[in-house]
Amino acid sequence: MTETFTPSRPIWCAGCGDFGVLEALTQGLDELAVPDYQRMIIAGIGCSGSLQNYLSCYGYHALHGRVLPTATGCKLANPELTVVAVGGDGDGYAIGGGHLVHAFKRNPGITYIVMNNGTYGLTKGQASPTSAAGFRGNIEEDFDPVILALSIPGSTFIARGYSGQPAQLLNLTIAALKHTAEGRGMAYLEVLSPCVTYNDTYREWRTSVYNVDDDADYDAKDRAAVFARMIELRDQGRLPLGLIFEGQRPALESLVCSPEFQVPARQDISDPNLVQDYREALQSFIR
Numbered sequence: 001m002t003e004t005f006t007p008s009r010p011i012w013c014a015g016c017g018d019f020g021v022l023e024a025l026t027q028g029l030d031e032l033a034v035p036d037y038q039r040m041i042i043a044g045i046g047c048s049g050s051l052q053n054y055l056s057c058y059g060y061h062a063l064h065g066r067v068l069p070t071a072t073g074c075k076l077a078n079p080e081l082t083v084v085a086v087g088g089d090g091d092g093y094a095i096g097g098g099h100l101v102h103a104f105k106r107n108p109g110i111t112y113i114v115m116n117n118g119t120y121g122l123t124k125g126q127a128s129p130t131s132a133a134g135f136r137g138n139i140e141e142d143f144d145p146v147i148l149a150l151s152i153p154g155s156t157f158i159a160r161g162y163s164g165q166p167a168q169l170l171n172l173t174i175a176a177l178k179h180t181a182e183g184r185g186m187a188y189l190e191v192l193s194p195c196v197t198y199n200d201t202y203r204e205w206r207t208s209v210y211n212v213d214d215d216a217d218y219d220a221k222d223r224a225a226v227f228a229r230m231i232e233l234r235d236q237g238r239l240p241l242g243l244i245f246e247g248q249r250p251a252l253e254s255l256v257c258s259p260e261f262q263v264p265a266r267q268d269i270s271d272p273n274l275v276q277d278y279r280e281a282l283q284s285f286i287r
Helices: 018-031 047-054 065-078 089-095 098-104 145-151 166-182 202-208 223-235 253-258 274-286
Strands: 039-043 059-063 084-086 110-117 157-161 185-194 209-211 241-248
Touching: 018 084, 018 110, 018 166, 039 047, 039 065, 047 059, 047 084, 065 084, 065 089, 065 098, 065 110, 065 253, 084 089, 084 166, 089 098, 089 110, 089 145, 098 145, 098 185, 110 166, 145 157, 145 185, 145 223, 145 241, 157 166, 166 185, 166 241, 202 241, 223 241
Parallel strands: 039 059, 039 084, 084 110, 110 185, 157 185, 209 241
Antiparallel strands: 157 241
């Protein structure tokens, strides 16, 4: 049996919303009985980037904004892994924003959890892409990642939770993990995760969230209707929570990893022919 990392104690500020994400992810992985040695957590840069240190799993700290291509590579190299990418709004929506668009298009079998606190908490509270206009002199409108996700036809699972509502957050986390486990592609889960030190939004978000799961007329499979509803809620100053949209499309790895192709994690790296093939491939980039 391969030994995995022994979790350490979180170093987040008391009251940080990321504690709720950690608890939901821990319970979700346990609920689905994912073995420790099959858990691969790819973390970004920021306060949320230390989350993989607090789980019994394999973990990798990616470069700033490069969580999604790294996680996609892990899934293609070994599709048997449960790959979870985690990061913050600065990491995922600023420097990593371009990768987010293409990840939705490609639909790799990974779960992507973004902890949105509306600020760069690790570097002392600068405005982030999701900061409201007026926050610390910010003159820009806040970026709405849910509306962006809906605008990309390749997206198959879009949800938003809130650290202040742990029961729903756990259900959404489990649903996201199941979505990818069933071979349906990328599950995107944004979590409203307040930064109690630099942008304490608990009171504000407690009154502005709106749970679409409680709306009897809401159809999460109708992309056009969902998009219109998201625009309407945004105009009302509301933050929608719940399963926003779920569609059907093959996962990237099912299209790339054919039975004739042995994924890298299963290849015999001692095979002289394989070694030579890799050398030639590397040389082709150098020439």
